[in-house]
Amino acid sequence: MNKKYTIKDIAKLAGVSKGTVDRVLHKRGKVSPLALEKVNEVLNVIDYEPNLIARNLKNNKIYQICILLPDPEIDPYWLPCIQGIKDAVQEFKAYNILVETFYFNPEKTKSFTNTNETIIEKSPDAVLLAPLFHKETLDAIKKYDSLNIIVNTFNNQVESTLIKNFVGQDLFRSGRVAAKLLNTILIRGHIAIIHIDETYKNAIHMQEKERGFRNYFSEKEDLDYKITTLKLKSPNVEVTLKNFISENPDLAGVFITTSKAYQIAKTISEIKDKKIRIIGYDLIDENVNNLNLGVIDFLIHQNQKRQAYLGITYLVEHFLFHKETPAVTLLPIDIINSENADFYLE
Amino acid sequence: MNKKYTIKDIAKLAGVSKGTVDRVLHKRGKVSPLALEKVNEVLNVIDYEPNLIARNLKNNKIYQICILLPDPEIDPYWLPCIQGIKDAVQEFKAYNILVETFYFNPEKTKSFTNTNETIIEKSPDAVLLAPLFHKETLDAIKKYDSLNIIVNTFNNQVESTLIKNFVGQDLFRSGRVAAKLLNTILIRGHIAIIHIDETYKNAIHMQEKERGFRNYFSEKEDLDYKITTLKLKSPNVEVTLKNFISENPDLAGVFITTSKAYQIAKTISEIKDKKIRIIGYDLIDENVNNLNLGVIDFLIHQNQKRQAYLGITYLVEHFLFHKETPAVTLLPIDIINSENADFYLE
DNA sequence: ACAAAAAATGTGCTCGAACACACTTAAATA
DNA sequence: TATTTAAGTGTGTTCGAGCACATTTTTTGT
Numbered sequence A, B: 001m002n003k004k005y006t007i008k009d010i011a012k013l014a015g016v017s018k019g020t021v022d023r024v025l026h027k028r029g030k031v032s033p034l035a036l037e038k039v040n041e042v043l044n045v046i047d048y049e050p051n052l053i054a055r056n057l058k059n060n061k062i063y064q065i066c067i068l069l070p071d072p073e074i075d076p077y078w079l080p081c082i083q084g085i086k087d088a089v090q091e092f093k094a095y096n097i098l099v100e101t102f103y104f105n106p107e108k109t110k111s112f113t114n115t116n117e118t119i120i121e122k123s124p125d126a127v128l129l130a131p132l133f134h135k136e137t138l139d140a141i142k143k144y145d146s147l148n149i150i151v152n153t154f155n156n157q158v159e160s161t162l163i164k165n166f167v168g169q170d171l172f173r174s175g176r177v178a179a180k181l182l183n184t185i186l187i188r189g190h191i192a193i194i195h196i197d198e199t200y201k202n203a204i205h206m207q208e209k210e211r212g213f214r215n216y217f218s219e220k221e222d223l224d225y226k227i228t229t230l231k232l233k234s235p236n237v238e239v240t241l242k243n244f245i246s247e248n249p250d251l252a253g254v255f256i257t258t259s260k261a262y263q264i265a266k267t268i269s270e271i272k273d274k275k276i277r278i279i280g281y282d283l284i285d286e287n288v289n290n291l292n293l294g295v296i297d298f299l300i301h302q303n304q305k306r307q308a309y310l311g312i313t314y315l316v317e318h319f320l321f322h323k324e325t326p327a328v329t330l331l332p333i334d335i336i337n338s339e340n341a342d343f344y345l346e
Numbered sequence C: 001a002c003a004a005a006a007a008a009t010g011t012g013c014t015c016g017a018a019c020a021c022a023c024t025t026a027a028a029t030a
Numbered sequence D: 001t002a003t004t005t006a007a008g009t010g011t012g013t014t015c016g017a018g019c020a021c022a023t024t025t026t027t028t029g030t
Helices: A005-012 A018-025 A033-045 A050-059 A076-092 A107-123 A136-145 A171-185 A202-220 A232-247 A261-269 A286-293 A304-321 B008-013 B019-027 B032-043 B053-057 B076-092 B109-122 B132-148 B171-185 B203-217 B232-248 B259-271 B285-293 B303-321
Strands: A063-070 A097-104 A127-128 A151-156 A164-167 A190-198 A223-232 A251-256 A278-281 A297-302 A328-330 A334-336 B063-070 B095-106 B126-129 B148-152 B163-168 B189-198 B226-230 B251-257 B277-281 B298-302 B328-329 B334-336
Touching: A005 A018, A005 A033, A005 B259, A018 A033, A018 B226, A033 B171, A050 A304, A050 B053, A063 A076, A063 A107, A063 A304, A076 A097, A076 A127, A076 A304, A097 A107, A097 A304, A107 B285, A127 A136, A127 A304, A136 A151, A164 A304, A171 A202, A171 A251, A171 A278, A171 A297, A171 B171, A190 A232, A190 A261, A202 A223, A223 A232, A251 B095, A261 A278, A261 A286, A261 B126, A278 A286, A286 A297, A334 B019, A334 B334, B008 B019, B008 B032, B019 B032, B053 B303, B063 B076, B063 B163, B063 B303, B076 B303, B076 B334, B095 B109, B095 B303, B109 B132, B126 B132, B126 B303, B132 B148, B148 B303, B171 B203, B171 B251, B171 B277, B171 B298, B189 B203, B189 B232, B189 B259, B203 B226, B226 B232, B232 B259, B251 B259, B259 B277, B259 B285
Parallel strands: A063 A097, A063 A127, A127 A151, A151 A164, A164 A328, A190 A223, A190 A251, A251 A278, A278 A297, B063 B095, B063 B126, B126 B148, B148 B163, B163 B328, B189 B226, B189 B251, B251 B277, B277 B298
Antiparallel strands: A297 A334, B298 B334
């Protein structure tokens, strides 16, 4: 009754050979209308699911997947990806899957293009990219596609029909989440959106978050908030911030669009006479410390680990099981406070 | 170089037959010390991973898994589990896995025991239980174990060495998360922990959450909060609550330990002169509506869908791939506001 | 009508692990 | 020493899908 039907079963039921059933199933042609009819009749009645185990046994090709991301030693934001990759490798080590990780220097465009060339020389079956540099990424994607190498991306969205899958987060929405959080903890007041200028470009990231943040408040115009955008540049972060705070004594909350909230937290925690609320991104150590100290109120988790893990998983499932991969996978925007942070770490 | 070694390869390298290698790998005995030595030497050098695909091909047993949970029509809390089960079934339908779902009436102990008996008659290979009734669960587990049926649990934790795996949440910690949230949005004030008395027993659930909640505040004794526990009984919920609010004009926040926060939200939203903050559990429709209306500030997501999904997945992986399952899997305690709720729904 | 070409169909082998069973060699017993 | 018993080893088959190739049937052309 609940038996799993095999091709042999279908062949017997239809009164043909398994070769014919196989041709029908794979639309390989060379089947008479009569035989086609008979097989289809059986297929309509029973619920045939090919046995994935048997299907893949024969296919002893080793699939090579390369994953390219910024060097976590230069930007610790990418550190959790390593574990995500490890998890995926562990999960699929019993299959013919070979995953190789490549790092590039996020501060240097050249490093990105060079690493892509190294990967191309390996001629893998698929590449998973963290596409930091827009133009160079498009070039790389074109090149990969011409060599029939599948390209998927994670973390940063790049519009291209050549990309099969993107895993990341809706940055606009994450800006809205941050806005709602500040709206919940502050009745009114002056809020600063702080972009800390990185040497490399994640400007689009920061802009999208700001857009979402402002969008939330623009929908509630009756609310009594003043919102200022503050761009801080690398050597002068602390000085500029201190000046801003003393010039704006009504400052009640800040939203930091990068993972550098701890830098702001340090300055703000030194102000003893009032509490300025802080919302930032990413569970890097310094941020979590400040969360536990009560200096940072919330962090938004971008789940890089799962991004990398899912990106690889989709590729493996594509190769091994011919599964359809969704064009875009948006991970949940996790809200973190001191009490639930543990569960999202490692 | 990166070739996958097979048993045949090992046999050739060790100068024995694949039968001998097989006996060594599975410790089936009947191997001479000399042969054992030779095979082990090869195994030490190469990194052998058995091909899971081939291993399972031969094993054409159909594994039957029964999952037992409260009827979602009676308690909508369990509704997301259906989707979690569906997802798991979909994922494993190509393998020999048969999942059958059973509902019991959470208000009737007898219904629980009866359904367990129905399952036992089916003699499945494993059962995944939502163990609502403590004593009856222990009896059922004992019975299952004596019949060599694997028992795993989800949602509710039951101490028993016979259980291979539990998937759920740390309720104590989730109480702490709620406490931290109220601590973040309220500077001071009177807070009420509200237990809405269900007809059936989830008393342990509610107690653990309260314990965690109070534990958080007990650690910060310098804070200016007053915490009251309020038990509301079914027909008089609204009246008792209204009385409490008028008797306690300093009430600033409530923490509802069940999924019935919307009931409280209704009453509280009618109070126009002040804002009482509300934190509750579970993304059921009425709660999410109140989240969007701004009446409920935060919901804590218990991720029932994933609980059911993971519970089944662990069993399948145990049967199919002989994977070790962790004794306890604690899901993250997701904090939900109006802006990120979408991502956790379905 | 008959050979040749084309179309349709069936057979048989492969993948790797698992295990039953046949077989060989060594040890134990009379 | 002959014979039983045990220990050790190798061979061969199975699982289901996929595909190459052999075989059969039908169609086409002369």
